[in-house]
Amino acid sequence: MSLRSRLFLVILVPLLLVSVLLGVWRYSVAQRTSEQLFDRSLLAAALAISRDVTVSEGDALSPSARALISDAGGGEVFYHVTGPGGIYVTGYAYPPSFSGRISDDGPHFFVADYRGERVRVLRMSETTTIDNLTGKTVVTVWQRVSDRQAFATELARRAVILIAGLMAALAVVVWFGVAIGLRPLLGLHDAIARRSPNDLSVIQRPVPAEVSGIVATLNRLLGQVEDSIDAHKAFISDAAHQLRNPASALLSLAETLPAVHDPAERQQRERELIDAARNAAHLTEQLLRAERLHHGGLPLMERFDLNAMAERVCADQAPAVLARDIDFTYEPQGEPVFVQGDTVLLGEALANLIDNALKHGGPRMTEIIVSIRSCGTFAEVLVCDDGRGIPSDKVDVAFRRFGQLGTNQGSGLGLAIVQDIACKHNGDVKSLDVAQGACIRMRLALRAM
Numbered sequence: 001m002s003l004r005s006r007l008f009l010v011i012l013v014p015l016l017l018v019s020v021l022l023g024v025w026r027y028s029v030a031q032r033t034s035e036q037l038f039d040r041s042l043l044a045a046a047l048a049i050s051r052d053v054t055v056s057e058g059d060a061l062s063p064s065a066r067a068l069i070s071d072a073g074g075g076e077v078f079y080h081v082t083g084p085g086g087i088y089v090t091g092y093a094y095p096p097s098f099s100g101r102i103s104d105d106g107p108h109f110f111v112a113d114y115r116g117e118r119v120r121v122l123r124m125s126e127t128t129t130i131d132n133l134t135g136k137t138v139v140t141v142w143q144r145v146s147d148r149q150a151f152a153t154e155l156a157r158r159a160v161i162l163i164a165g166l167m168a169a170l171a172v173v174v175w176f177g178v179a180i181g182l183r184p185l186l187g188l189h190d191a192i193a194r195r196s197p198n199d200l201s202v203i204q205r206p207v208p209a210e211v212s213g214i215v216a217t218l219n220r221l222l223g224q225v226e227d228s229i230d231a232h233k234a235f236i237s238d239a240a241h242q243l244r245n246p247a248s249a250l251l252s253l254a255e256t257l258p259a260v261h262d263p264a265e266r267q268q269r270e271r272e273l274i275d276a277a278r279n280a281a282h283l284t285e286q287l288l289r290a291e292r293l294h295h296g297g298l299p300l301m302e303r304f305d306l307n308a309m310a311e312r313v314c315a316d317q318a319p320a321v322l323a324r325d326i327d328f329t330y331e332p333q334g335e336p337v338f339v340q341g342d343t344v345l346l347g348e349a350l351a352n353l354i355d356n357a358l359k360h361g362g363p364r365m366t367e368i369i370v371s372i373r374s375c376g377t378f379a380e381v382l383v384c385d386d387g388r389g390i391p392s393d394k395v396d397v398a399f400r401r402f403g404q405l406g407t408n409q410g411s412g413l414g415l416a417i418v419q420d421i422a423c424k425h426n427g428d429v430k431s432l433d434v435a436q437g438a439c440i441r442m443r444l445a446l447r448a449m
Helices: 003-056 063-070 145-181 183-193 209-259 263-295 306-322 343-360 392-398 414-424
Strands: 077-082 088-091 108-114 117-130 133-144 302-305 327-331 338-341 367-375 378-385 428-432 438-445
Touching: 003 077, 003 117, 003 133, 003 145, 117 145, 133 145, 145 183, 183 209, 209 263, 302 306, 306 327, 306 343, 306 367, 306 378, 338 343, 338 438, 343 367, 343 378, 343 414, 343 438, 414 428, 414 438
Parallel strands: 327 367
Antiparallel strands: 077 088, 077 133, 108 117, 117 133, 302 338, 367 378, 378 438, 428 438
16 A cells, blocks of 8 residues: 555544544534424414414414414424313314423423324413403424424535535545655655665755654665675775785695605695695685674574683693693683673684784793683683783774784784674773783673572
8 A cells, every 4th residue: 555545544534533423413413403493483383372362362363473383493383272271272173192280380392192293292371361261371382203303304414415525625635635745755766766776875855854764764774884885895805805815825836836846845835735725714714704793693692601611712722822832821710700692602702812812922922821700790801921912002903804913924803803703792802901912801791690
């Protein structure tokens, strides 16, 4: 269903319901109005008859009284008059019967059956003198109820016709009014439809205030998409640059290997080729991991002991560290340190910190210490070494993608991956100031028991 149709229904349906209620109310009002009008006409007829009977002393009604009775309310009016002592004076011989008592303080209205029809009756009495006889004169006038209902129905019908005409005119106005009101949205749709896929610029078309929030959100989304595309482009460019050197090294080693005939030199070249292939595979794996972390979803969160995870990672990394003749120490917290997170990703983060220390600690580095501790509401993983360290003015470069502090081996992705993993777990990574070497701290929120 189109927005125009939705708005049309939203506006018109309540108005239709209101019009139905208004029609019902108008019909009830018409009935009450007709009752009041007809009752007043009966009263006028009764007063006129009573006056004529008194003036003429019981003779026939005057022409003016008969004319008033004929015009008494849009329907036939019947009357019956008795004089003092109940003597019949004029009118129809048999009036509608009434079992109650007629009061002397005014006219009395009631509904009765008269010759198989429902009639509205007015009966009133007053003291009069006719032919020297003084007594009660009773005037009874009545009218068919069907005449009254027909009059009320006609009033209601006219009101319904008027309401229906107004609703039809309103429906036309609403239909075309909604179309005019939606014209800015249609113009916005056409402007966006004419854009090319490469045009992510801000929408500057004037729109109504009710739509400005949508346009602002769309502009913000376009900006985020453009930033994401730029980040992808930058990543592809950096990745291509980083992979070019390992690929060239592999190609050069592979091309020179067939020309080497000396067994010792050939074995040396093969080891170099294997190392180059291993470095290229490691770089490719880091590139893919960094991209998945940067644009992937939320990690699988579970509660675990950080001590146990760190002990497993240190056991896996120990052979590589000890092979470099470097002291490797693991210092767990004395009690369990529970955190909420993905054990695989956090294990990779710790492995990257240890690998980063190995690659960039320098030839004079003699030890690496991994420690776990809790501080307030946080758990901290620290990887410290006594190597060359990170200059304070180069910390931002070290945590940047492909950031290189010198000509050291490595892709410049290790710390960037660790930072992305910590951010996925609502934590942070920081390089602490130490007297010698480097100390990287990864902080995570503690998980209560």
